[in-house]
Amino acid sequence: MDEHRRLRVAVEAPQHSGLQTALDYTCERMLSPGTLVRVPLGRREVAGVVWPGEPSNEPSLALKSIAQVLQALPPLSPRWCELVEFAAAYYQRGLGEVALSVLPPELRKLDDAQLANRIARLRKAFDKPVDAIAPAARPELSPDQAAALDRLRELSTPGAAPVVLLHGLTGSGKTEVYLRAAEEALASGRQVLVLVPEINLTPQLEARFAERFGSATDTRERPHRIVSLHSGLTPAQRLKNWLAAHLGLADLVLGTRLAVFAPLPRLGLIVVDEEHDPSYKQQEGARYSARDLAVYRGKLEGACVVLGSATPSLESWQRAEQGRYVRLSLASRIGGGALPAVRLVDMNLLPKATGVTSTLSPQLVAALATRLERGEQSLVFLNRRGYAPVLHCTACGWKSGCPNCSAWRVFHKLDRTLRCHHCGFTQAVPRACPDCGNLDIASIGRGTERLEEQLAASLPGARVARIDADSTKLKGALEAQLSAVHAGDVDVLVGTQMIAKGHDFRRITLVAAVSPDSALFSSDFRAPERLFSLLMQAAGRAGRDAAQAARSEMWVQTWHPLHPLYAALRRHDYIAFAASQLKEREMAGLPPFAHLALLRAEARTAEAAKDFLQAAAELAAQIPGASELLIYPAVPTSVARVANVERMQMLVEASSRGALQRVLTPWMAGLPSLRSHHKAVLRWALDVDPLAI
Ligand code: ADP
Ligand code: ZN
Numbered sequence: 001m002d003e004h005r006r007l008r009v010a011v012e013a014p015q016h017s018g019l020q021t022a023l024d025y026t027c028e029r030m031l032s033p034g035t036l037v038r039v040p041l042g043r044r045e046v047a048g049v050v051w052p053g054e055p056s057n058e059p060s061l062a063l064k065s066i067a068q069v070l071q072a073l074p075p076l077s078p079r080w081c082e083l084v085e086f087a088a089a090y091y092q093r094g095l096g097e098v099a100l101s102v103l104p105p106e107l108r109k110l111d112d113a114q115l116a117n118r119i120a121r122l123r124k125a126f127d128k129p130v131d132a133i134a135p136a137a138r139p140e141l142s143p144d145q146a147a148a149l150d151r152l153r154e155l156s157t158p159g160a161a162p163v164v165l166l167h168g169l170t171g172s173g174k175t176e177v178y179l180r181a182a183e184e185a186l187a188s189g190r191q192v193l194v195l196v197p198e199i200n201l202t203p204q205l206e207a208r209f210a211e212r213f214g215s216a217t218d219t220r221e222r223p224h225r226i227v228s229l230h231s232g233l234t235p236a237q238r239l240k241n242w243l244a245a246h247l248g249l250a251d252l253v254l255g256t257r258l259a260v261f262a263p264l265p266r267l268g269l270i271v272v273d274e275e276h277d278p279s280y281k282q283q284e285g286a287r288y289s290a291r292d293l294a295v296y297r298g299k300l301e302g303a304c305v306v307l308g309s310a311t312p313s314l315e316s317w318q319r320a321e322q323g324r325y326v327r328l329s330l331a332s333r334i335g336g337g338a339l340p341a342v343r344l345v346d347m348n349l350l351p352k353a354t355g356v357t358s359t360l361s362p363q364l365v366a367a368l369a370t371r372l373e374r375g376e377q378s379l380v381f382l383n384r385r386g387y388a389p390v391l392h393c394t395a396c397g398w399k400s401g402c403p404n405c406s407a408w409r410v411f412h413k414l415d416r417t418l419r420c421h422h423c424g425f426t427q428a429v430p431r432a433c434p435d436c437g438n439l440d441i442a443s444i445g446r447g448t449e450r451l452e453e454q455l456a457a458s459l460p461g462a463r464v465a466r467i468d469a470d471s472t473k474l475k476g477a478l479e480a481q482l483s484a485v486h487a488g489d490v491d492v493l494v495g496t497q498m499i500a501k502g503h504d505f506r507r508i509t510l511v512a513a514v515s516p517d518s519a520l521f522s523s524d525f526r527a528p529e530r531l532f533s534l535l536m537q538a539a540g541r542a543g544r545d546a547a548q549a550a551r552s553e554m555w556v557q558t559w560h561p562l563h564p565l566y567a568a569l570r571r572h573d574y575i576a577f578a579a580s581q582l583k584e585r586e587m588a589g590l591p592p593f594a595h596l597a598l599l600r601a602e603a604r605t606a607e608a609a610k611d612f613l614q615a616a617a618e619l620a621a622q623i624p625g626a627s628e629l630l631i632y633p634a635v636p637t638s639v640a641r642v643a644n645v646e647r648m649q650m651l652v653e654a655s656s657r658g659a660l661q662r663v664l665t666p667w668m669a670g671l672p673s674l675r676s677h678h679k680a681v682l683r684w685a686l687d688v689d690p691l692a693i
């Protein structure tokens with residue numbers, strides 16, 4: 001008999017090791033599945049998690065034994081392992097790769113004694129009484145809110161794990177519904193997970209939850225503990241908060257997409273706020289959708305899932321239409337605040353002399369000036385940062401291309417540089433044309449910097465501020481700028497879509513989209529959906545204060561004023577927009593009516609990348625079930641060359657998830673075998689349910 005027990009261990013190994021499943025190791029004693037360990041792998045020692053399931057029965061001569069056991073940490077639950085296993089299988093990544101990548105990085109650095117120490121300190125800290133904050137008064141529920149919560153209560157019978165799509169405009173009181181639903185889950189001793197799309201939005205929401213739950217409501221109770229989990233935390237803080245969740249010390253976890261993997265022993269409710277937001281999709285490594293995993297996790301854990309949005313993703317909307325999700329609607333804004341009137345400026349009607357080159361129509365400038373006189377704030381957004389997207393020479397036609405990428409370098413006027421937004425290559429603006437020496441170099445198009453300049457010039461005396469990725473690079477800069485807006489020290493706020501999302505600006509009565517048209521004709525089939533949701537959200541920024549709502553306006557400058565998207569926007573009619581988009585998607589055979597995966601390959605030459613993808617397509621064709629798939633020819637990605645690497649992609653389409661998954665798994669397992677004939681390929685990656693194609 002073998003005196004050593006055999007165990008399966010999910011080990012940390014990169015994708016290209018081809019290691020998809022758990023490996024067998026031996027150990028002198030029994031270890032529960034979910035135990036964190038260190039094991040030898042090749043010549044290294046790596047982190048691993050003891051995995052549920054039977055080890056293989058192969059002869060054990062060569063098996064290595066576990067090097068270290070981190071027994072201070074209670075084992076991760078079988079349900080957590082199941083979630084990770086599902087994610088790895090569905091998104092076609094290695095089991096150990098996914099398992100270890102979603103644990104706090106700091107966990108890998110500590111030995112058992114250090115970990116025990118941290119845990120003891122944490123327990124002690126949580127034992128200490130917290131400073132009591134005066135509990136915030138709960139508002140009287142609106143009839144819509146009360147109805148939604150009643151329905152939610154009805155659905156959440158023991159054992160049921162309903163998925164609810166909470167549809168309501170910005171300001172309709174969705175967050176209050178989350179708070180009440182959380183209150184009930186907490187009261188029954190369960191934990192709550194709240195996901196938000198962006199780190200920037202966590203402090204605001206955290207404050208609201210803390211205000212409600214951070215204090216004891218009567219003397220017997222202890223205040224509920226709230227922790228956040230996102231990539232902006234220091235490694236030590238992230239470990240601490242993660243441990244608090246895992247040990248059941250924290251009652252409420254608020255975080256970005258990575259928090260969907262937080263171990264929560266008593267999970268009872270998952271809220272996904274702004275569920276349509278593209279940030280829920282991880283864009284590297286395991287390209288998972290935290291929203292979709294949240295829905296899966298709810299089923300696993302028997303937890304209720306609430307997906308909230310003013311403009312739900314078409315995927316979620318369609319599921320609600322089919323009755324797979326329960327749709328609950330909040331029809332009006334709290335306080336009866338009217339929605340801003342939408343004004344379309346037909347750019348075709350501008351006098352030609354100013355029409356083509358000017359960013360700002362005279363009508364919009366006049367409207368901004370009126371706001372300024374009345375002491376109200378405006379928000380103007382444009383989705384391109386920098387001063388101008390490209391510089392060019394009027395004599396020879398030279399343009400500021402990036403030598404490493406198939407993209408233009410953007411002109412940043414403040415520091416007079418040309419910067420590539422893809423590879424980062426930055427140079428000072430040349431004094432004269434590098435090709436012909438001509439001194440007359442002009443900028444084409446516009447970015448936020450130029451818009452800021454133009455606004456300042458057209459509105460003398462206005463205090464104009466800009467918020468975009470450039471202006472907020474320094475730590476704390478965004479917070480400082482936002483508080484200047486809140487304090488009323490800014491008249492006109494200029495920025496990218498960053499400012500259109502989530503922030504609760506009370507004094508803004510005018511929101512303007514300066515140049516949103518490009519999304520109407522984008523090759524990306526989701527561009528209209530994203531534009532509509534952005535504009536609806538931006539409109540929601542205006543008139544949050546009921547007193548000002550009646551005067552609030554949303555301005556859109558467009559060359560296509562008759563486009564159906566703008567027609568739906570004028571009526572604030574998401575439902576009509578969704579219906580028309582779904583019809584188009586169905587006719588075109590696009591998601592949610594088809595299921596997609598995208599295989600991308602990178603190589604030094606486009607030919608090498610293309611050859612590899614072609615060979616991959618041939619390989620796929622031999623897999624049983626491949627006839628149910630449609631594999632498109634390889635094409636260059638939208639920016640084909642980045643940092644001197646050529647990128648090609650190949651789309652795979654199927655009518656069902658099952659049909660797609662049946663082929664993807666053996667296919668991905670077979671790809672490494674192509675490598676010997678395609679040495680020029682640097683890497684490849686599969687994106688299941690890609691957001692953009
Ligand atoms: P959403 O999340 O849909 O944007 P919120 O829940 O943030 O909406 O509500 C908008 C505003 O209305 C907030 O200031 C909130 O405090 C307030 N509010 C929400 N529900 C009520 C209510 N039932 N009574 C009074 N005020 C409310
Ligand atoms: Zn020139």
Ligand code: ZN
Nearest residue numbers: 402405420423
């Ligand atoms: Zn570049």
